[in-house]
Amino acid sequence: MATGMRTGDTSNSPDSEEKNAQLQVSQPVDAGEHLRQPAKLPSYSQAAAAQRLADKPEPLERGATYEASQTRPHEPGWYTKRHLKRKNLRGTNARVAVTTRTSTRTMVSLGISIASVLLVAVIIFVTFQGFANAVNQKYQSRVTTLQDILPKDNLKLYDAQGDLIYQAQDQGIQTSLPLEKISPNLIHAEVAIEDQNFWKNDGYDIAGIVRAAIADLTAHGVVAGGSTITQQLVKNTIVGNHDNALRKLQEIILSPEVTHYYTKNQILDMYLNTVYYGNMVYGAEAGATRYFGLQDTPKATAAQQLDIAQAAVLAGIPSNPALRNPIAYPKNSIKRTLEVLQQMYVQHYITIQQKDAAAQEIQRPGFIKPTYPPQEQAATYVSYVMSELVNDTNAKLTDLSRSGLIVKTALNLKLQNYAQADAKTHIQQMAAHNMSNAAVVVIDQHTGALSAIVGNIDPNNPKYGSFNVATQGYRQPGSSFKPYVYATAFQQGVASPGSMVLDAPLTIPMCCGLPSYQPQNYSRTYGGMMTYRHALDNSLNIPAIKIEQAAGIDQSLQTAEKMMGISDGSTTKAANVFYGTPNISMVLGALSVRLIDNTEGYATFANGGVRVPYHAISLITNQNGKVVFQPNTHGKRVIDAAAAFMITSVLTDNSARYDEFGPCSSLYLYSNSTSQCYAGNPGKITPAAAKTGTSNSFVDNWTMGYTPSYTVGVWAGNNDNSQMINVTGVDGAGPIWHDVQMYLNQGRTNLHFVGAPSSVVKQNGDWVLKR
Incomplete structure (x- = not known):
C-alpha cells in the first residue's frame, strides 16, 4: 500500500479522471444551454463527506501497497488524556447518579417522614381532643361543684359552753x-x-x-x-x-x-x-x-x-x-x-x-412544739351523742368522721365530771354491800337538754366500760314507777293525795287457775288507814296496788308511755320504752325501763305535765355555719297540770316520809351537815321532789327527782344483775342524787315550783280536783 493513500479513496485517481472525461464527452449538449457539470467539492467538506457516505470501499488487494500519510493525527499523550477524561467523566457521572439517587431517596424519605410526623401529630391531636373531651365530660360536674366535693372537716363535738369535748381523728x-x-x-x-x-x-x-x-x-x-x-x-x-x-x-x-x-x-x-x-x-x-x-x-x-x-x-x-x-x-x-x-x-x-x-x-430548740388533740372527755355522753347524731342526720356512723359537722351539745362538762367522780366515790364506799356500778342522767325539764349522762363509773373498764347503763340498760324501776299510776288516778279524779286508803293484808284472785296474788310492803308491816300522800311518800306497796286497780293497768301504762315519749300511748309501742308484760305488779316496778326514759318521765312531772323530748344535741351546723339540725324543744301536754301538780306536792313533802326515811334523808336538799339537820338546823333548803325505788331481790336501786331547775335520775347496782346486800334507794342511789342536785343548785336563789293550777282546790287540808 502506497504511502499517503487512503483505502477506498479514488476520487483523484487517473482512472477516475478518465472516466469523468468520457462521461462528459458522451453527453449531448443542448445549444443555448450552458454545460452543466457537478460542483466539485473539497474533499474535506461535510457535503463531500455526505456524498461519500454511500460509497463502498474497494476491497484491498493482497500484496498491494497504498499511499498513506505518516503524520500523527493527535499529539502524544492525547489518547491517555482522553482515556483519563473519559474515566473521570464516567466516575463523575457515576457519582452524580449516586448523588441523584441518594438525594431522591433522601427527599422521598424526608417527605415520608414529614408526612408521617404530620399524620402522627394529627392522630395525637385527634386522640388528645377525644381524650380531653372524655375527661371534661366525665369530670365536668365535679369541676363545677368542686367547693362542695372538697374533703370535709372532721367531726367536732362541743359542750354547752363551747369547749371541744371530742373530734373524730x-x-x-x-x-x-x-x-x-x-x-x-x-x-x-x-x-x-x-x-x-x-x-x-x-x-x-x-x-x-x-x-x-x-x-x-x-x-x-x-x-x-x-x-x-x-x-x-x-x-x-x-x-x-x-x-x-x-x-x-x-x-x-x-x-x-x-x-x-x-x-x-x-x-x-x-x-x-x-x-x-x-x-x-x-x-x-x-x-x-x-x-x-x-x-x-x-x-x-x-x-x-x-x-x-x-x-x-x-x-x-x-x-x-x-x-x-x-x-x-x-x-x-x-x-x-x-x-x-x-x-x-x-x-x-x-x-x-x-x-x-x-x-x-427553725434551728432553735423548742421551735417545733408537737401538740396532740385533747383526749376525749365525757366518754359515755359522747357515745350517746354519736347514736343521737346518726338518728338526727340519717347518716352512717362511719360517714360522720369527715362529715364537716360541728355539733353543739347540751353537756355541762363540769357537772358531768362532778357526777362521774361522785358516783365512783360513792360506789367505792358501798363495796361491802356488793354494789359495783351506778349511772346518772340530768335533764333540764324546761328544754329537754341532757346536761349530763354517766353511763357507768369506769368508762375505761375493758370489761363493761363501753356499756352505757343510762341509755342502754333496761332495769326494773321498783317503786319509782308508782307516781305514774298515782298521777293517772289523780287525773281521773278517782283519788287525790288526801284520799284515805287502808294499808292492810290484801289478796287478789287471779284468773285461769293461777294462785291468788298477795302483795307485801317492803317492811312486811301494815300502817292501817292513811292518805295516799303518806302511802306514796313512804313507798307502800298495798296502797299502790289499790290505786292501780282504781285507775286501771292499761290507763296507767298509757300515762307512763306518754310521759316517757310514746306520744300516742299505744301498748304496741311500749317495747320502745319498756321490757316485760304489763300486769298487776306493774305499779311495783315489774316492767324494765331505761334510766334516761324514767328520768324524762319525772321531767314531765317537773314541767307541769308538759313533755319536752330530751336531747343531747342542741345544734348541728356544717363547716360553713349553715344550720343542719335543731332539736324539737316545743313541749306537748301529756297529763293534766292538776295531776302533775299533785304529784309534785306529794313528792316534795319531806315530813310525810318521816316514817320511812326520817327528817334528814338524802331526798331532802339541805345545805348544812347531817348532824346539824338532825339538830334542827338544816340550813338553806332547796325545794325538791324525790322518789326512791328498789327492785325485787335488791338487784336495782333508784332515786328519781327534780327541783324547779333540773331533773336527776340515778341508778345503782351491778352489771351482772347480782343482788346487792341490805341496800335501799335512799342508801344506794340516794346520796348520789343528793350530791348532784346540790351541785346543780348551788348559788341559786328564789327557787320554787309553779303554784297550784286553777283546776285544783284544797279540801280537808289537801289538794283535790275542782268539781
Whole structure:
C-alpha cells in the first residue's frame, strides 16, 4: 500500500479522471444551454463527506501497497488524556447518579417522614381532643361543684359552753377557714415553693414540668413533681392520686377548667384548707396547731399566727409528707425549709434579713412544739351523742368522721365530771354491800337538754366500760314507777293525795287457775288507814296496788308511755320504752325501763305535765355555719297540770316520809351537815321532789327527782344483775342524787315550783280536783 493513500479513496485517481472525461464527452449538449457539470467539492467538506457516505470501499488487494500519510493525527499523550477524561467523566457521572439517587431517596424519605410526623401529630391531636373531651365530660360536674366535693372537716363535738369535748381523728383532722384567716406568710411560702407562676398561669406550667423532668433525669429519680397548685388540688379532689401518666394528663386537662370556674383566691383557699401536712393533719389551721401549738384566740386563728419560719416549715411538707414532717424527720424538714426560704427570698416575698432570721429560728430548740388533740372527755355522753347524731342526720356512723359537722351539745362538762367522780366515790364506799356500778342522767325539764349522762363509773373498764347503763340498760324501776299510776288516778279524779286508803293484808284472785296474788310492803308491816300522800311518800306497796286497780293497768301504762315519749300511748309501742308484760305488779316496778326514759318521765312531772323530748344535741351546723339540725324543744301536754301538780306536792313533802326515811334523808336538799339537820338546823333548803325505788331481790336501786331547775335520775347496782346486800334507794342511789342536785343548785336563789293550777282546790287540808 502506497504511502499517503487512503483505502477506498479514488476520487483523484487517473482512472477516475478518465472516466469523468468520457462521461462528459458522451453527453449531448443542448445549444443555448450552458454545460452543466457537478460542483466539485473539497474533499474535506461535510457535503463531500455526505456524498461519500454511500460509497463502498474497494476491497484491498493482497500484496498491494497504498499511499498513506505518516503524520500523527493527535499529539502524544492525547489518547491517555482522553482515556483519563473519559474515566473521570464516567466516575463523575457515576457519582452524580449516586448523588441523584441518594438525594431522591433522601427527599422521598424526608417527605415520608414529614408526612408521617404530620399524620402522627394529627392522630395525637385527634386522640388528645377525644381524650380531653372524655375527661371534661366525665369530670365536668365535679369541676363545677368542686367547693362542695372538697374533703370535709372532721367531726367536732362541743359542750354547752363551747369547749371541744371530742373530734373524730380516724380519718385525719381538718378545720377549714376563709383565706383571709390564713397567714399571708403561708400563702407566699406555698406559692414560692410549689407554683411560682401561680398568679399568672392557666392552671398548668409547661416550664415547671420541663424543669421537673430535667431535675428527675439528672437525679435518676423523682425529685420534683412539676405540678401546679391547681393541679395538686385537682389531684386531691377530682382525679385521685394514682401515680401514672394518665392521671397527670387528666390534671393538665382539668386545671384550666378549674382556673376558668374559680378565682385564684378561691383555688388557694381550697388548697390551703385541704392540703396534707403529715401526721394526720390537713389544712393550715390543723397544721399550725399540730406542729407549733398555736391555738385560736379572740383576735386570730391559729393559722393567722404563723410567722415566716413556721409558714416555711409547713410549705415544705406537702411535697413529701412522710419524710419531711418536722416531728419525725427534723433534719429533712430543716433542709426543705431552707429551700423554701431561699425561694421566698429569690421571688421577693421576704428580705435577706428576714430569710436569715427565719433560718436561725427553725434551728432553735423548742421551735417545733408537737401538740396532740385533747383526749376525749365525757366518754359515755359522747357515745350517746354519736347514736343521737346518726338518728338526727340519717347518716352512717362511719360517714360522720369527715362529715364537716360541728355539733353543739347540751353537756355541762363540769357537772358531768362532778357526777362521774361522785358516783365512783360513792360506789367505792358501798363495796361491802356488793354494789359495783351506778349511772346518772340530768335533764333540764324546761328544754329537754341532757346536761349530763354517766353511763357507768369506769368508762375505761375493758370489761363493761363501753356499756352505757343510762341509755342502754333496761332495769326494773321498783317503786319509782308508782307516781305514774298515782298521777293517772289523780287525773281521773278517782283519788287525790288526801284520799284515805287502808294499808292492810290484801289478796287478789287471779284468773285461769293461777294462785291468788298477795302483795307485801317492803317492811312486811301494815300502817292501817292513811292518805295516799303518806302511802306514796313512804313507798307502800298495798296502797299502790289499790290505786292501780282504781285507775286501771292499761290507763296507767298509757300515762307512763306518754310521759316517757310514746306520744300516742299505744301498748304496741311500749317495747320502745319498756321490757316485760304489763300486769298487776306493774305499779311495783315489774316492767324494765331505761334510766334516761324514767328520768324524762319525772321531767314531765317537773314541767307541769308538759313533755319536752330530751336531747343531747342542741345544734348541728356544717363547716360553713349553715344550720343542719335543731332539736324539737316545743313541749306537748301529756297529763293534766292538776295531776302533775299533785304529784309534785306529794313528792316534795319531806315530813310525810318521816316514817320511812326520817327528817334528814338524802331526798331532802339541805345545805348544812347531817348532824346539824338532825339538830334542827338544816340550813338553806332547796325545794325538791324525790322518789326512791328498789327492785325485787335488791338487784336495782333508784332515786328519781327534780327541783324547779333540773331533773336527776340515778341508778345503782351491778352489771351482772347480782343482788346487792341490805341496800335501799335512799342508801344506794340516794346520796348520789343528793350530791348532784346540790351541785346543780348551788348559788341559786328564789327557787320554787309553779303554784297550784286553777283546776285544783284544797279540801280537808289537801289538794283535790275542782268539781
